[in-house]
Amino acid sequence: MKMHKILLLAVACTWAMGAAAQWQWIDKDGRKVFSDRPPPQEIPDKSILKQPGGSRPARPAPTAVQAEGATSPAAAPAASAPKPAASTPGGGKDKELEEKKAQAEAAEAAKKKAEDEKIAKAKAENCTRARSAKAAFDAGKPITQANAQGERIFLDGPARAAEAKRIDDIVASDCVR
Template sequence: MTRSFAPFLLATALIAAVPGAALAAQWQWRDEAGRKVYSDTPPPPSVPERNILSAPGRVAGAYVPTNSETAEGKSAGSVSTIATTPTDSQAALQAQKEGFEKRRAARLKQEEDAAAKDAKQAQRTARCQELSNYAAGLSQNARIARINSEGMREALDDAQRAAALERTNTTMAAECNGTNG
């Protein structure tokens, strides 16, 4: 019987890769005595930044000086202030966010104004169409009636029809810019 070594080699490779992956996600630093310390939690604040050999998401041995160390030349044992003060990139990001919010508010205001203007124009167009229809009915001698003060219906005579047509034309000229619809 011949056996394949492929499953055995695959299992061996997976077992060998597990400790490497576990170490890659761990913190490594040198303590006061110079010994390497491996942990899944960050080192205590007393450990200088330059003694941190590896951190999750950071290349091993990469030293990142704190803002206070570069600006004031403090010793490496100082506590980092990066987490408490915003960096230039954070300030730039905040400025971009504020600019975006201002542009968004301006655009929303502009869209709201345009919608209100369109609604007003639609109402004006409808009113002008009603006036135009009423004027056409008056000028074609269609029978027009109105309700008098006693609640009775009365038909317009020629003088009343001419007066109503004159008022309608005047209103149309004022409200519809001289157009009939």
């Protein structure tokens, strides 16, 4: 029972820490907004009800677009969106991105190669079985199959011809040289 209380306490503390990292403010329409990101610059400091950490840390500095006077609601999300780093010879984020992209492409190529090998192996097995069945048909041996009731029956002329055609089609599709 004691272990359950400790576990419950740990879960409650974890949940409370996540809730502490929330921003809360009143937007221009008078609605309360909860977010894990700071409010747009157009929201005055007096409308901010809660910030992460409980203290009143300064909000991030306005971006160039916002400093020029773009205070429309449509401009705020675009201005706060992270911009890709410029491609520089020294790398940085672009270099990491290129490495991850190359790794993903290599993994995809390896996966495709493994799938192709699996298909080739299955075709080789089908080819081997079809060639041995064709050899039995060509030798004139009597061929039996099980019918729907599980009884063994000998293939007669038309059934034998249909099975021979099916085997020839398998050999043609799976035995590629």
